[in-house]
Amino acid sequence: MRQAFAAILLSIASPLKSVVAALLAVAIGLAATGPSAANSKYAAIVIDANTGKTLFSSSADLRRYPASLTKMMTLYMVFEAMAAGKITKKTSIPVSRNAAAEPPTKLGVKAGNSITVETAIYSLVTKSANDAATALAEYLGGSEKEFARMMTAKARKLGMTGTVFRNAHGLPDTAQFSTARDLATLGIALKEHYPQYYNYFSTRSFTYGRKRMANHNRLLGRVKGVDGIKTGYTRASGFNLVSSVSQGDRRIVAVVMGGTSGGSRDKHMAELIRQYMPKASTKGKGAPLVASAGGSPISALAKVFLPKNDAPTPEARPEEEVVAAAEDEVAAVEEEVAAVEEDVAPTPKPKSVFVETLESAPVEQAYAQPSPDRFGDDVDPVETASVAQSGWAIQVASSPSKSEAEVVLAKTTKQAPAVLAHASGYTVTFDKGGVTYHRARFGGFNSKAAAWKACTALKRKKIDCYAVEN
Known part of the structure; x- marks a missing residue:
């Protein structure tokens, strides 16, 4: 009797064991590939920075809120101005009442005071200071709104077809979006186009006044080869991170967006680096992967990427005083995005002496x-x-x-x-x-x-x- 009962138990346990094993395999597979599809904020990509090959991709071309990853483009514009001799690291940047009123995180500079360009850069790459980002935007663009238009035009010329900027800091704006692929492109462009300034992104901490500010990127110094770039978070975006990694001759840029916590985002990024770095090419770089930001910003803005199946569609309005052909080209875009305008807070009219020039001349010409x-x-x-x-x-x-x-x-x-x-x-x-x-x-x-x-x-x-x- 006992032997018969034991045989029955064994016959039941054997298939149960197989089911448990299968469930464990599924769980391990999900852990290896990142957050499940249930997280609508999630997106990720890993790009071989030597060849441009996509090594891993998940929702990489769907719209996501960039949060403070926005400051990558703000810094690209700053580096461009520095390289062109328009400003230096010692240039004094006035902090307006508008900039000083930005919510944390920020340096806390009082309205009417100023900071140097280099202080602003350090504050963006470490503390992700919103007041410094706005001050830079107002200085370079005359107003944050105009600077955001310049950022969007620059994004188009870098090949970032799925990105629209409405501010320089990444604080919540339903009409500002990007994609994991675009942000990987920007990460590569920062290192390719401005290697003389790229080391700012590896800054572990800097001191402003009596405050020591640590870099929010916790992978610096903890994961082999990580040399930047930027973190970001809002409730709408989740926890975002762009990482540039070099190990020997291999180089990758990876993006994780929509993490449920800073820890889980960092863990997922570390796993992507561990898994895909060995698959990256060891061949040295040839021509730059990201074209220099040349071409017409007007035609670029007219071709803004407008999928209708994920995030809200923002305004992507090009310069107002353009030839009729360019106006016709963007008419369809403006019709689709006009409904969003009422949801976006109005921006004060620019006070720069270059208001009209920004609208009638090429963007870089005006901002320079x-x-x-x-x-x-x-x-x-x-x-x-x-x-x-x-x-x-x-x-x-x-x-x-x-x-x-x-x-x-x-x-x-x-x-x-x-x-x-x-x-x-x-x-x-x-x-x-x-x-x-x-x-x-x-x-x-x-x-x-x-x-x-x-x-x-x-x-x-x-x-x-x-x-x-x-």
């Missing part, structure tokens, strides 16, 4: 121009008139303030006296959106070729301009 508040008061007065001259002219800025436009004229005359020896500075007004602007121009050129030649000479002196017919 100097801001009048950097000039100080030591400029010579220039006689100007508010009427356009005949022939051709070159425009260097436009401002809602006539006095600010005249400051630019004076500064430009001082910087390039030989180029403008036979030209005369003047301002001409125009109305837009109920606001009167003052265009700062130099007239006296009898042909388009002469105006273009003068502009070319000014650009060699880091003064941007464009030729117009009066």
Whole structure:
């Protein structure tokens, strides 16, 4: 009897053992591949930074909220300005009331004070300071809204077709999104295009005043080969992380988005690195994987990626004063995204003297121009008139303030006296959106070729301009 009963138990236990083993295998498989599909915020990708090959991908092309990963593009724009000589690491960045009011995390600089560019960089890569990000955006773009448009245009030219920026810090905005693939592209571009500045991302900590600020990226120094890049978190996004890793000749960039906690995100990233680093190529890099940010920002913005099956669709409006063909190209995009505008808080009108220039000229050309508040008061007065001259002219800025436009004229005359020896500075007004602007121009050129030649000479002196017919 007992032997018969034992035989029955064994017959039951054997299939149960198989079921348990199968369940364990499934569990191990899920653990190896990351969060389950039930987490709608999750996305991840691993890219071989030598070849561009995708080694792992999960929801990598679906929209996700980038949170503070946004600051990667803010820093790309800063590095670009530094490399072009527009600013230096010692340039003083004023902190406006708007910037000082940003919620934590932040440096806590009082409105009216300033920080250096390098302090701002350190605060972004370690503490992810929102006030510093906004201050940089206002300085480089005239306003955060204009800077976000510049960021979006830059993203298009880097091949980031699924990204739209609405602010420089990554605080919640339903109309700001990216993808894991785009952020991997940006991570690669930062290292390829600006290797002279990339080491900022490996900063473990920095001290501001009496405060020591540790890097939020806990994989630095803990996972072999990790040399950056950035963490991010909001409740809407979950816990995000972009990592650049080098081990010998192998290099990868990995992205994890939507982690349920910082610890689980870091653990998943470490597992992706452990699993896919050995699969990366050992061959040295050839040509850069990410093209330099050339081309037209207008046509790039018109081609914004608009899938309709995951996150809300934001506005991706290109420059307003463009040729009719470009306007027609983006009309369909603007119709689709117009409904989102009412959900997004309005942004104050830019105060930069380059408002009109940003809207009518190429984005980089406009942002590269100097801001009048950097000039100080030591400029010579220039006689100007508010009427356009005949022939051709070159425009260097436009401002809602006539006095600010005249400051630019004076500064430009001082910087390039030989180029403008036979030209005369003047301002001409125009109305837009109920606001009167003052265009700062130099007239006296009898042909388009002469105006273009003068502009070319000014650009060699880091003064941007464009030729117009009066």
